[in-house]
Amino acid sequence: MSSHSNRRPHNHTADSRRTAPAGGPRLLRLVAGALLVAYTGFIAVLLVVSLLYVRPADFAAVIRSADVRHAAWLTTWTSLLSALLALGFALPVGYALSRFRLPGRAVLDTLVDVPIILPHLVVGVALLIFFRTALGRAIQGLGLAFVYAPEGIVLAQFVCVSPYAVRTVKAALDAVDPRIEDVARTLGWPAHQVFLRVTLPMIRNGIVAGGVIAWALAMGLYGPLMVFAGTTRSRTEVMATSVYLELSVGRIGPALAIAILLVLFTMACLLVFKRLAGRTGSLW
Amino acid sequence: MLRVEHIGLHLGSFALKDVSFEVRRGQRFVLLGPTGCGKTLLAEIVCGLRALDAGCVRLNGRDITRRDPARRNIGYVPQDYALLPFKTVECNVAFGLEARRLARAEVARRVGEMLELLGISRLAARLPRHLSGGERQRVTLARALVIRPDLLVLDEPLSALDEGSGEETIALLRTLQAELNTTTLHICHRLEEAFALADTMGLMRDGALEQVAPPPELLSRPRSRFVAQFLRLSNLVEGEVRDLPEGRAFCVDGAVWTRTDRPGGPARAVVPLDALSLSPATPPDEPRQVVVADVIAENRPCALRPFVRLGGRLRLTVPGAFPAGAWTEGRTAYLAVPRDRLHVVPEGPAEPPERTGGPGGDDLVG
Numbered sequence: 001m002s003s004h005s006n007r008r009p010h011n012h013t014a015d016s017r018r019t020a021p022a023g024g025p026r027l028l029r030l031v032a033g034a035l036l037v038a039y040t041g042f043i044a045v046l047l048v049v050s051l052l053y054v055r056p057a058d059f060a061a062v063i064r065s066a067d068v069r070h071a072a073w074l075t076t077w078t079s080l081l082s083a084l085l086a087l088g089f090a091l092p093v094g095y096a097l098s099r100f101r102l103p104g105r106a107v108l109d110t111l112v113d114v115p116i117i118l119p120h121l122v123v124g125v126a127l128l129i130f131f132r133t134a135l136g137r138a139i140q141g142l143g144l145a146f147v148y149a150p151e152g153i154v155l156a157q158f159v160c161v162s163p164y165a166v167r168t169v170k171a172a173l174d175a176v177d178p179r180i181e182d183v184a185r186t187l188g189w190p191a192h193q194v195f196l197r198v199t200l201p202m203i204r205n206g207i208v209a210g211g212v213i214a215w216a217l218a219m220g221l222y223g224p225l226m227v228f229a230g231t232t233r234s235r236t237e238v239m240a241t242s243v244y245l246e247l248s249v250g251r252i253g254p255a256l257a258i259a260i261l262l263v264l265f266t267m268a269c270l271l272v273f274k275r276l277a278g279r280t281g282s283l284w
Numbered sequence: 285m286l287r288v289e290h291i292g293l294h295l296g297s298f299a300l301k302d303v304s305f306e307v308r309r310g311q312r313f314v315l316l317g318p319t320g321c322g323k324t325l326l327a328e329i330v331c332g333l334r335a336l337d338a339g340c341v342r343l344n345g346r347d348i349t350r351r352d353p354a355r356r357n358i359g360y361v362p363q364d365y366a367l368l369p370f371k372t373v374e375c376n377v378a379f380g381l382e383a384r385r386l387a388r389a390e391v392a393r394r395v396g397e398m399l400e401l402l403g404i405s406r407l408a409a410r411l412p413r414h415l416s417g418g419e420r421q422r423v424t425l426a427r428a429l430v431i432r433p434d435l436l437v438l439d440e441p442l443s444a445l446d447e448g449s450g451e452e453t454i455a456l457l458r459t460l461q462a463e464l465n466t467t468t469l470h471i472c473h474r475l476e477e478a479f480a481l482a483d484t485m486g487l488m489r490d491g492a493l494e495q496v497a498p499p500p501e502l503l504s505r506p507r508s509r510f511v512a513q514f515l516r517l518s519n520l521v522e523g524e525v526r527d528l529p530e531g532r533a534f535c536v537d538g539a540v541w542t543r544t545d546r547p548g549g550p551a552r553a554v555v556p557l558d559a560l561s562l563s564p565a566t567p568p569d570e571p572r573q574v575v576v577a578d579v580i581a582e583n584r585p586c587a588l589r590p591f592v593r594l595g596g597r598l599r600l601t602v603p604g605a606f607p608a609g610a611w612t613e614g615r616t617a618y619l620a621v622p623r624d625r626l627h628v629v630p631e632g633p634a635e636p637p638e639r640t641g642g643p644g645g646d647d648l649v650g
Contacts, residue, residue: 179366182333185353186360187431188383201370 058253075238082157083215086165094169116163123159124224152229157218165210172206212273219266285309286435292338300491312468314478317488323471327437331360359428363440365420367412373423374408380431398430418449436468442477454480504556505627512629520552534628544628554627
């Protein structure tokens with residue numbers, strides 16, 4: 001503290017601004033602002049550098065390639081389906097976790113988070129092992145092969161991304177004032193109607209956010225897919241897998257081209273969903 | 285008419301114990317008590333939002349204890365209003381009517397009427413987040429009343445409002461009561477609110493009802509020290525109940541003030557304010573000599589309220605308007621207290637609660 005403020009009585013007028021310590025709000029704004037610019041700038045730089053590295057010839061070849069087009073189509077429908085399935089489960093599961101007083105709730109809660117904590121590769125391995133068991137074989141006997149098949153992509157994506165959807169939906173449900181639902185019931189609406197007419201509209205943003213997060217994550221998965229669904233060109237090769245495969249044989253140019261395509265596509269869809277999400281500036 | 289019988293509920297370390305009371309048709313029953321005494325729990329039980337361990341709830345003669353909250357026809361106004369944030373005022377008010385499958389025209393008509401009655405027609409198209417506290421209060425009332433409930437449950441309706449809005453709301457609630465004659469269970473913890481609105485009051489403490497009576501009854505004949513203290517009765521004389529040869533009597537400083545059948549030991553007597561008279565000269569009727577201790581001027585001009593000290597153990601506020609200069613500190617005066625109007629309150633906890641008085645009550649009378 002400067003000796004000035006010790007000698008004079010503390011006076012809450014214009015004086016205090018001159019003698020205020022240097023570590024005030026202005027410094028905080030500068031530091032936070034600078035970090036924001038550095039952070040977003042770094043991401044922007046990564047994108048720009050990648051864009052500039054790609055040769056137009058590589059990009060053209062990639063767009064023309066039938067295999068890449070198939071991989072793009074596969075990526076799109078599998079990630080969309082797994083996101084929808086994740087949401088489908090996230091609603092009842094999130095509701096149960098949020099509203100019911102379950103015995104062993106902490107255990108259930110932790111189990112939901114396991115796919116997030118496990119390395120995704122391990123998820124793929126675990127699925128592979130499961131389908132070697134008697135139960136797994138029985139399920140395969142019902143018609144869907146899963147292992148080294150496109151439906152396996154959906155399954156692996158689903159397992160990896162559904163925890164995020166569940167968490168987002170549960171957080172949205174936790175934020176709903178239970179009193180509002182209570183009053184709706186006293187006004188004459190049965191419980192399931194209250195869920196449809198009161199709860200759902202209030203968690204709409206959370207549902208959209210959960211779906212988008214799940215879908216965006218699914219678009220970028222390749223580890224568990226390679227282990228579980230294989231990398232058969234034009235059958236189980238998604239775009240992310242293509243990027244990895246091209247890199248592994250040293251073809252950085254084409255790898256980057258596919259990656260850029262994937263990034264552009266993902267960002268475009270994210271922007272569309274942001275519009276759909278409504279007034280809130282961010283998804284979560 | 286609402287009848288609550290022997291309600292019991294255990295919640296962790298808290299318990300509602302054998303709570304019973306009755307709200308007659310068209311009456312306003314105020315459930316009063318300090319925070320944490322179980323009033324909101326009771327409201328939730330009556331509305332069906334919480335299960336009970338024991339007892340039953342009857343509305344208009346029918347047992348609704350096990351009935352779904354959606355089928356009780358109770359208008360619930362919670363403390364934090366709980367309006368649907370994504371619906372306009374109009375849609376919020378209509379929400380309960382829609383559940384009853386009424387024709388759209390009928391719904392619109394009733395909503396319009398209710399908005400008019402509550403003076404919020406101009407807010408019909410607004411969203412709750414653009415309303416002030418008082419306005420939200422009215423919307424919530426409208427929503428609860430438009431369904432024509434058999435019972436209206438108000439949980440601390442004034443607690444979130446500033447003083448001005450609070451007074452407006454009290455006036456509004458009185459008007460609504462007169463117009464609609466709705467049976468009301470009103471929960472609060474503030475005395476002013478309770479006394480302004482109650483037909484009958486129930487005082488709660490720690491999950492049990494201490495006393496149920498109309499306000500004048502509570503003020504003049506509190507059953508226990510808690511009731512007297514909670515109602516901030518300042519006209520209490522400390523003394524003790526002694527067993528004398530001629531019977532039990534309440535005594536102050538050794539002098540017998542009145543006969544009583546209360547248990548022996550330390551006690552207080554409620555001195556009814558309207559029966560007090562303070563005079564400078566010896567009045568005819570068993571006076572106590574007092575010294576005027578503090579003279580406080582009220583907001584009204586020329587009104588003085590002498591505090592009188594009696595043997596160091598009594599402070600009484602003598603109501604009334606006295607001309608300025610009539611009483612000065614240290615002056616001797618005489619306080620006349622009619623014996624038969626004294627009500628003795630024991631120091632210990634109340635005996636099992638009784639319903640004292642109330643219009644046409646057929647219950648025990650203390």
